[in-house]
Amino acid sequence: MVSHSSGHWRKSLYENADYDDNYTDPSFLKDLRTNLNVRFFTFEEAFKGVTRLNNQISCVTLFLLIFYLLYSEHVTPPNVLFTAGLATSMGYIFYRGRKLFDLQFLLEDSKTLLSVLVFGYLFAPLLHRLTNAISTDTIFSMTFFVLLLNLIFCDYGLSAAMVSKALSLNAAIFAAICLASRLSTAFHAFVLLVEAAVFFVLYPIFISLYWQWYFLVPIFGVCCGLLYSISFNGFLFYVLFTGFINIFCPYIFVIQQRYKHNIHGPWDEAIVEENVEGFIENNL
Template sequence: MDRNQRKPWKKNLYENSDYEDNYTDPSFLQELKTNQNLRTYTFYEAFLGASRLSQQIANVTTFLIVFYYLYTEGVSPQNILGKASVGTIIGYFIYTGRNLRLSSIIEDSKTAIAVLVFGYIFSPLLHTLTDSVSTDTIFSTTFLMLALHLIFFDYGVSAAIVSKAISLNAAIFGSICLASRLSSSFHAFVLLEVAAVYFALGPILAARIFSFPLLLATIAVCFYLLLKISLTIFWTYSCVLVFVNLFCPFLFVRLQRHKNNINGPWDEAIVNDFCGT
């Protein structure tokens, strides 16, 4: 059919039988929009976002330091358990604040006692669970599990990769692996209780009271303890913080100029659900 005799093209699939399937009208690209609703971030905003990751890395590092002192018998498990208990009680009162009630204290105390009792009962089993596995394999598995914990952790950003269940289970599994390398079942019990505080209860409190001074205090504690353990680990931890808090935000802000999202008539239709229609 002659092109001059064809009906004018319309943006309607059923009225364009005279045109090829891959035909594109010149008006098709008039609705092209670039970087629609784009938000650009400053270096300071990116730095604050990265500090959430730094806070969780510091928490994981502190937990590994606790394991080191239990593993080397540098601190008694009774001492660590006592300090963890005091810290948990203080954190509980900070979290509840003015909403504190006697009934809630009683119910939460029952839950805490049940966790402690069952943890103490099953600690001998968990302590001997991986006796046949080599220590190198245990440490490698722990590293992988804690890395998964950091990857899937909820940093307050809505993303598909966030999974609180995977993050928590990976951290607890890594803690069980480490507990099997300790000298006694009581050491294993203390480490698992500390893991529950750090990975189950700690994030709930940190999400409410997170602040930059708190992050600096946690990092300072890690620096001090790592210096006493190993200079190599200290510098490794320092390089990780520089990479996370300085290099990554700088790279993120620098690459924003290359962002080029396009929107147009080829996008999927979005149905708006209006009440009463």
Template sequence: MTTKRKPWRKNLYENSDYEDNYTDPSFLKDLKTNLHVRFFTLGEAIQVLHTLTYAISTDTIFSMTFFVMVLNLVFCDYGLSVAMVSKAISLNAAIFGSICLASRLPTSYHAFVLLVESAITLAFSYCL
């Protein structure tokens, strides 16, 4: 005598006839991935970065940029095997300095060009 199992349903407590790791072919049919994800372009982000530091004085921005660029030079990998070398800290400091400088440019277009050029230059210089 063969017993017919109840059809599988997407409900945790009604599928006791099936193994724990059973996956029905209809399981993923209603799956919706990245339903509310909105993709932003770099141009949209530049408008925020351009006005990011209006409340901070220009002298503070320039001195902060100087210190993070020195930090970039200190942590840069010059081919020496010392404990101070960190490519991540060096790259992040340089990008942060570029963002600080971009916040003082007159238009969003100028900030966009500076950030794209600095990102390309810095990212490719660390890949070599």
């Protein structure tokens, strides 16, 4: 309803004094737009995108498997340390590429590696006894929740407010310290901390630069092999869970895209677009 029709209605905040506040002009909806900037993904894109989540789940799974093998004395710490060193060396060669033979980079990286190993070895006895007063059940429960935090706040290559590399890394290191306190010797604890550094510090740096969806295959295969040798039920659950995330969830996501619908119009929040070049030209 219009209280007075003497003035012409305009889309302006400080005009139209003759009109009621809830007046809507027929031209108000002329700027209505639907599904602006909506992108529809194919199943292949969704499948490849979710492999980063599965890769992090596999990293956590393999780290826990290494802890179990050390905890049950199925493997010796030197063998685990040798395997981790070999894998890290191969990754480092691929990461540096042509800069591998640059003496400056080699010295800097060697000093960093030496510092981490020396301080980790010196503090391993302290960390090994840090949580002696806490029960094993409590340690395992805390480990589960902090590794869940690691998965939630990990950087999967998307720009999101909840992504926190620092929180994800700290959660993983805290879990490693908790589990290291349940191993038999300080050297076992040192090896597990080295593994935590490889999985949660070095490996994320590598995949952030060179990630491809098929990087999931080798770590998935290692997890399947170890789980099959330890527990068939655990192996079956891991395979089904991975398939659910990497196949079923992308399929449901692609199917549900047909229901995407959003509207844009004059009610949207105003966005100020600045023409920097024009501003500079007008003020010179």
